[in-house]
Amino acid sequence: MKNLILFFLLAFTLGCKKDDIITYQGTDGISFYTNYFTNIDSVNYSFALQPQVKERDTIFIPMRLEGKPAAVDRNIKLRALPGSTARAGIDYSLADIKLPANQLKVNYPLVIYNTPEMSTTNFKLILAVDPSSELVAGAPGLATDQSRNFAQMKVQITNLLIRPAYWDFIEYAFGSFSVTKIQFMIRVTGLNNFGPDALNFAATLNMQVQLRNALAEYERVNGPLIDETGNQVSF
Amino acid sequence: MKTQSYLFLILVLVTSLWSCQKKQDFNYTELNELTINSDTAFSVIQFDVLKIDPEIIQSKATGENFTYQWKIFPTLAVEGINPQVISTSKALQQAISLPPIKQGYYLEYKVTNSINGVSKLKLFTVQVTSVFKDGWLIGNTADGKAQLDFIRSGDYRVFDNPGASVNQTTFLGNSAGSYTFSSLDGSRFDIAYFTDKGNYKFNTNDFTISGNINTSFTPTKDKFIASPSKFNADMYAINDGNLYAASTLDDALDIFYSERLMGDYVLFPKIITSTLFTTYFYDNKYQRFMSLGLASFDLAPVFSTTTNPFSMANTGMQMVGAMDGVKNLGAEDYFFVMQNSNGERYLYGISGATPTFAQKILNSPNIANAKSFASSLILRHMYYAAGNEIYLYDILANSSKLLYTLPTGTTIKELQIQPNDNRTLVAAANKGTTGEMYFFKIDNQGNFVNQSYAQKVEGFGEISSITYRRLN
Numbered sequence: 001m002k003n004l005i006l007f008f009l010l011a012f013t014l015g016c017k018k019d020d021i022i023t024y025q026g027t028d029g030i031s032f033y034t035n036y037f038t039n040i041d042s043v044n045y046s047f048a049l050q051p052q053v054k055e056r057d058t059i060f061i062p063m064r065l066e067g068k069p070a071a072v073d074r075n076i077k078l079r080a081l082p083g084s085t086a087r088a089g090i091d092y093s094l095a096d097i098k099l100p101a102n103q104l105k106v107n108y109p110l111v112i113y114n115t116p117e118m119s120t121t122n123f124k125l126i127l128a129v130d131p132s133s134e135l136v137a138g139a140p141g142l143a144t145d146q147s148r149n150f151a152q153m154k155v156q157i158t159n160l161l162i163r164p165a166y167w168d169f170i171e172y173a174f175g176s177f178s179v180t181k182i183q184f185m186i187r188v189t190g191l192n193n194f195g196p197d198a199l200n201f202a203a204t205l206n207m208q209v210q211l212r213n214a215l216a217e218y219e220r221v222n223g224p225l226i227d228e229t230g231n232q233v234s235f
Numbered sequence: 236m237k238t239q240s241y242l243f244l245i246l247v248l249v250t251s252l253w254s255c256q257k258k259q260d261f262n263y264t265e266l267n268e269l270t271i272n273s274d275t276a277f278s279v280i281q282f283d284v285l286k287i288d289p290e291i292i293q294s295k296a297t298g299e300n301f302t303y304q305w306k307i308f309p310t311l312a313v314e315g316i317n318p319q320v321i322s323t324s325k326a327l328q329q330a331i332s333l334p335p336i337k338q339g340y341y342l343e344y345k346v347t348n349s350i351n352g353v354s355k356l357k358l359f360t361v362q363v364t365s366v367f368k369d370g371w372l373i374g375n376t377a378d379g380k381a382q383l384d385f386i387r388s389g390d391y392r393v394f395d396n397p398g399a400s401v402n403q404t405t406f407l408g409n410s411a412g413s414y415t416f417s418s419l420d421g422s423r424f425d426i427a428y429f430t431d432k433g434n435y436k437f438n439t440n441d442f443t444i445s446g447n448i449n450t451s452f453t454p455t456k457d458k459f460i461a462s463p464s465k466f467n468a469d470m471y472a473i474n475d476g477n478l479y480a481a482s483t484l485d486d487a488l489d490i491f492y493s494e495r496l497m498g499d500y501v502l503f504p505k506i507i508t509s510t511l512f513t514t515y516f517y518d519n520k521y522q523r524f525m526s527l528g529l530a531s532f533d534l535a536p537v538f539s540t541t542t543n544p545f546s547m548a549n550t551g552m553q554m555v556g557a558m559d560g561v562k563n564l565g566a567e568d569y570f571f572v573m574q575n576s577n578g579e580r581y582l583y584g585i586s587g588a589t590p591t592f593a594q595k596i597l598n599s600p601n602i603a604n605a606k607s608f609a610s611s612l613i614l615r616h617m618y619y620a621a622g623n624e625i626y627l628y629d630i631l632a633n634s635s636k637l638l639y640t641l642p643t644g645t646t647i648k649e650l651q652i653q654p655n656d657n658r659t660l661v662a663a664a665n666k667g668t669t670g671e672m673y674f675f676k677i678d679n680q681g682n683f684v685n686q687s688y689a690q691k692v693e694g695f696g697e698i699s700s701i702t703y704r705r706l707n
Contacts, residue, residue, distance in 0.1 A: 200485040200487070201482055201484050201485050201530070202481060202482035202483065202484065202485050202487065202491060203491065205480070205482050205493065205530070205531075205532050206481070206482075206491055206492075206493040206494070206532075208532060209480075209493040209494050209495075209496055209497065209532050210493070210494050212497045213494050213495065213497055216497060
């Protein structure tokens with residue numbers, strides 16, 4: 001009987017033990033990420049959309065830490081995955097960078113080169129964190145603020161006029177994409193970036209009006225503007 | 236074993252009973268209950284001193300000490316305005332510097348017993364108003380300079396061109412028009428003011444510059460009107476028959492108007508916000524209504540499903556006057572004075588997007604020369620002005636009578652019903668290059684009380700437009 005009572009007392013005592021709060025344990029990682037409004041796992045870059053001719057340029061790709069900040073700089077190394085058509089050292093170069101001490105985010109500087117082949121070819125580059133990187137590849141997923149981590153980032157590099165990745169966000173104002181249309185937009189506005197990071201909603205609507213008026217004037221002089229697929233351009 | 240089990244069960248039972256035994260010693264002492272007596276709703280002009288001296292009645296004369304706290308905060312959260320303690324005295328006597336906001340403030344009065352820490356709370360509501368709390372903005376031009384004067388409701392006090400005084404500037408050119416509007420979150424309330432040489436944006440509370448307005452057009456005196464859509468999400472301007480728009484959905488401080496919205500039209504200068512999400516316009520070129528949706532710059536002719544009492548897609552008439560009617564949420568009334576090719580005039584009405592009324596105006600002297608109109612918001616009446624004369628048109632009787640004649644040489648520029656009382660007809664009039672404002676009180680039959688004006692305010696330059704500035 002005594003043992004039984006002791007058993008119960010011990011069980012109650014153990015049952016009341018306070019657990020420690022579980023915290024993340026593991027190797028710190030680094031991921032590509034985009035915010036809620038640009039929730040896309042790819043970047044499209046065209047030298048043809050730049051305001052002036054460039055031999056090379058740098059695309060800054062946002063990355064963020066998964067884990068604890070550290071008091072020292074930590075190395076980040078990327079690599080190109082199979083399926084990439086862009087040529088290392090010719091179309092692009094990958095530098096080893098560091099996540100600065102006590103920082104959570106860094107922009108990875110992807111250097112790209114305007115090669116002759118880009119006038120006819122759209123090169124694809126699929127980036128991932130290299131296994132030899134001090135910060136390993138972080139887990140993909142959706143954060144509570146609706147931003148998203150990606151294990152890979154797809155980059156298209158060309159000197160052709162291509163449909164920008166942000167076009168989905170402006171299609172309500174400018175309609176479906178065509179090369180003829182965006183060339184007209186660049187010519188009328190003097191701009192080459194029509195994405196939501198460059199134009200707010202009010203500016204987008206105003207530009208819609210500007211383009212409609214310009215197109216009406218163009219059509220008055222030249223007749224309908226027909227795009228490369230045979231459709232009449234409209235805004 | 237059986238005995239041990241019984242013993243164990245008895246032990247559990249005794250323990251349970253013991254644990255349920257109520258053997259606690261509570262020492263009850265009757266609290267000194269407080270009753271706070273005071274009015275609960277207050278209004279104060281920004282920067283004036285708010286005084287509240289509540290009567291505090293104690294249930295027991297204990298001689299206890301109390302501490303006091305007055306804390307003020309918006310009734311709905313507003314970014315940048317945090318709760319703050321403004322006094323720790325029994326009676327409040329404190330200048331209120333918080334800005335006027337539409338939803339007003341709560342003022343929490345907390346009386347705490349110093350001995351036992353028990354507090355009594357009472358909640359007051361405080362409406363902070365501006366010196367320019369409500370009244371009329373008078374756009375006028377004197378000596379080649381634009382002015383936006385202000386007449387305060389109630390005491391008719393005139394503030395001479397406060398926007399220029401506060402910002403130590405002058406407004407060049409001729410006054411063209413103005414409107415007031417709220418930001419989407421309600422935290423800002425601004426005035427947009429246009430001249431043919433510049434555009435200005437002021438805070439309505441103190442007339443400080445609150446941003447910029449950019450236009451691709453030059454506002455044309457007497458051919459310009461601008462106002463916001465129903466929810467202030469879009470701003471519209473009609474200038475010489477052309478429509479321009481600006482979106483404020485981004486809630487930016489600066490407003491950028493678009494180029495002329497594309498289309499073949501010549502709009503009458505009236506912006507008709509009769510429905511929640513669609514704004515209407517009238518095209519005098521093709522004698523039809525046109526519309527714009529919320530956050531859309533696609534100006535298009537309306538498609539009419541009815542011709543009774545008229546077709547909004549084809550009225551066959553020119554619009555020569557337009558008036559706001561009764562404002563019901565979702566479907567507001569508007570009245571229009573239309574003119575056919577023979578010069579005969581008609582009164583048309585819509586409610587929301589539906590034509591409701593069409594009547595040829597009969598038995599109405601000088602109606603053919605009338606240029607200013609205002610609809611009664613109480614009776615089925617319309618006021619109209621021709622030259623220096625003001626007439627009352629009884630819609631049901633379909634006849635009009637002369638109500639008042641201003642001095643010879645005076646021309647009435649604009650008529651409006653004061654929206655905050657619906658019983659004041661405001662007439663802006665010009666005599667040469669000087670402007671005058673008349674305020675007529677309306678009786679239950681629609682006539683002017685004492686057959687004359689209640690107030691006349693002089694001293695303006697030539698008036699081009701008037702705008703009512705409502706309470707925040």
